[in-house]
Amino acid sequence: MMEQFEAMYAKVRGIVLRCRKDYYVQLWEQEDWEQEGMLVLYQLLKQYPELGEEKLYVYYKTKFRNHVLDVIRKQESQKRKLNRMAYEEVSEIGHKLTQGGLLPDDQYLLQAELTRYRSSLSQASQERYDRLIADERFKGRRELLRELREYLSDWE
Template sequence: MDQLEIMLKKIAPIIMNCQKKTAIPSWELDDYMQEGMIIALEMYHQILLNPPNTPFNFYVYFKVKFSCYLIDQHRKATAFKRKFDQLDYYELSETINLFDQRQNVSENVMYDLLCQEIHLFLTPEEVRLFEALKRGEKIDRNQKYRIKKKIMDYIKRYW
């Protein structure tokens, strides 16, 4: 194995680590590996053409350069002017937890509308407690009773 192949094997963990820190939409692991190896080869050829005067760690230099490159690519991919190029929908795997699976679509829509109306007439503190209840957190029994009574009165009055 020559020096270039050894270098490319040693940068794979660096690329994987950088991939975890900077997730670019629509990129897969192969994209990260390909771009990382391209950058590493460009750096390697630059070093061969212009050897540095002082010794340095190639892998540290590569990590910094590749991290900056990923940040630039992430900014380009999520730029405001490219919002129109992005998908207008959510992947099914991302939205599967948004709705109760035992209810049909119309029941879920009604539930969402009711929650929005409830947020309008509750105080900010009551909204915080209401959201805690929806997440299944424990709150004081008296506060829970007051919120429940307020919501039930609203429903009886307007529905």
């Protein structure tokens, strides 16, 4: 059974190689093209078990090209921009990364600390704190900033 499948794939392998030459699928190497080709052939034979050799070429060429075009459409879709991005080792491109801002886990910890600080304040101080966060000007702003700096002294 396996030998028959391999023999049939050998007959249509040229179609896979031609598609590889005609189309570009990001991050696919030779083995990926071969695997997709075998997968499409398997699906085709499962769907049409009575398929003869003369119709096999036509059916396979159409099905495989459509499969490749679907993959390319998915690759080029605006919704899947992240799928298009190739993996790059951070150590190789680290010099291009900006150093601004906090890392997500540090940002989460800071938010938790600020929430804890706000809950320890009186009702009037909470209102002043909310105005501070909203970047409003009010009497006592400097004092509240100084107090907040002391509370977050470990973060510096």
